[in-house]
Amino acid sequence: MNRSSAHHLPPAKYLLLWLATALLSAASSSQAPALEIVVPAYFYPGRNSPWVEMTAAADDAPITAIMNPGNGPGNVPDNNYVSAVNAFRAAGGRVIGYVYSSYGNRPLAEVTADIDRYAAWYAIDGIFVDEMANTGPAERLNYYKSIYDHAKTKDPKWEVMGNPGTHTIEAYADWPTADRLMVFENTGAQSPPYVPSPWTANYDSDRFVHLVHTEPSAENMAAALDLALQRNAGGIYITDDVMNNPWDRLPTYWQAEVAAVAAINSTIQSADFNEDGQVDFDDLSRWQSNVALFAAGAFRRHGDANGDGAVDGADLLLWQQQATSQPPVGVASPAAIPEPASLSLVLAGACFSRRRLIGSLTRPYACRPHLRIFPPASPSSRKRISHER
Numbered sequence: 001m002n003r004s005s006a007h008h009l010p011p012a013k014y015l016l017l018w019l020a021t022a023l024l025s026a027a028s029s030s031q032a033p034a035l036e037i038v039v040p041a042y043f044y045p046g047r048n049s050p051w052v053e054m055t056a057a058a059d060d061a062p063i064t065a066i067m068n069p070g071n072g073p074g075n076v077p078d079n080n081y082v083s084a085v086n087a088f089r090a091a092g093g094r095v096i097g098y099v100y101s102s103y104g105n106r107p108l109a110e111v112t113a114d115i116d117r118y119a120a121w122y123a124i125d126g127i128f129v130d131e132m133a134n135t136g137p138a139e140r141l142n143y144y145k146s147i148y149d150h151a152k153t154k155d156p157k158w159e160v161m162g163n164p165g166t167h168t169i170e171a172y173a174d175w176p177t178a179d180r181l182m183v184f185e186n187t188g189a190q191s192p193p194y195v196p197s198p199w200t201a202n203y204d205s206d207r208f209v210h211l212v213h214t215e216p217s218a219e220n221m222a223a224a225l226d227l228a229l230q231r232n233a234g235g236i237y238i239t240d241d242v243m244n245n246p247w248d249r250l251p252t253y254w255q256a257e258v259a260a261v262a263a264i265n266s267t268i269q270s271a272d273f274n275e276d277g278q279v280d281f282d283d284l285s286r287w288q289s290n291v292a293l294f295a296a297g298a299f300r301r302h303g304d305a306n307g308d309g310a311v312d313g314a315d316l317l318l319w320q321q322q323a324t325s326q327p328p329v330g331v332a333s334p335a336a337i338p339e340p341a342s343l344s345l346v347l348a349g350a351c352f353s354r355r356r357l358i359g360s361l362t363r364p365y366a367c368r369p370h371l372r373i374f375p376p377a378s379p380s381s382r383k384r385i386s387h388e389r
Ligand SMILES: [Ca+2]
Pocket: 271, 272, 273, 274, 275, 276, 277, 278, 279, 280, 282, 283
């Protein structure tokens, strides 16, 4: 994939044009939501390592690997990890770095120091916060918010994935303390009886991850993928590996799992940016959140519909083609486009009818009174990608 030479169209002009179009058309197409494989890659890279298998599959299905050199980044950079991470990401995979938090009891400075080491040593896509608490009080939520904020200072596009490993309270999603929450980590036998927390239904599926281990049957693996879809989990990993460490190899049915996820995803339209099976207003919101942020390195989930790594006007055109009919005559002229102030009021009203309120990984676009139409022109929000892939 060509990820260089982003051609940028003026985002504000296109945004207004197509927001107006969207307001005049409620049409959307509905299909199955997407799945991403999230692998706790707690195995050492090198020849014949599972990293090689993951890299071979990275072009077939979306994969995020959690690297974990030594219960964190370790004490020195490791060239084998540098090679494995770079090869995996060049093939299309994403990598986030493991840190643990002892349910809020680990000194914050130790956690942020681990994050600093990852940022200094490896070209990665975010941080995985293990042993995440799942209750209040606010001090504990603020502890995780501090981790989240620190990670975002490394790169605003970095993902923070938090792992309570079970049910958690909505505040962890909203504070926010994480872009994605791992809300199931258990044996395959515990997967069918699991009932998601009701509040999770109000969020996009790419906010949630399920890990299933000790699942010996490939047939049950396929059933577990269906369960994940039904339960609004967009991230999934199923393995036949077992305790004490079920994450030290890939499952024997790895290739079947990749193929099954790829088959599910093959029905997703390119402008379904939040991968919920519909091309609609939520996807436009996500594109809007990222259009000034990504000149390269973006994925569909960021608003890149044509696969060139940039989020720009070309992707907006694809969204328009897939979500709506052509705008009526007269709408597609600058004179017919509402002023930003009046448009924001209309949008704020439209938001009350929408089920999903938060979707963006990089900057949640929620229907709130301070709804913004344009990304602010501050240096931080307009920062371009810091490392080419
Ligand atoms: Ca969508």
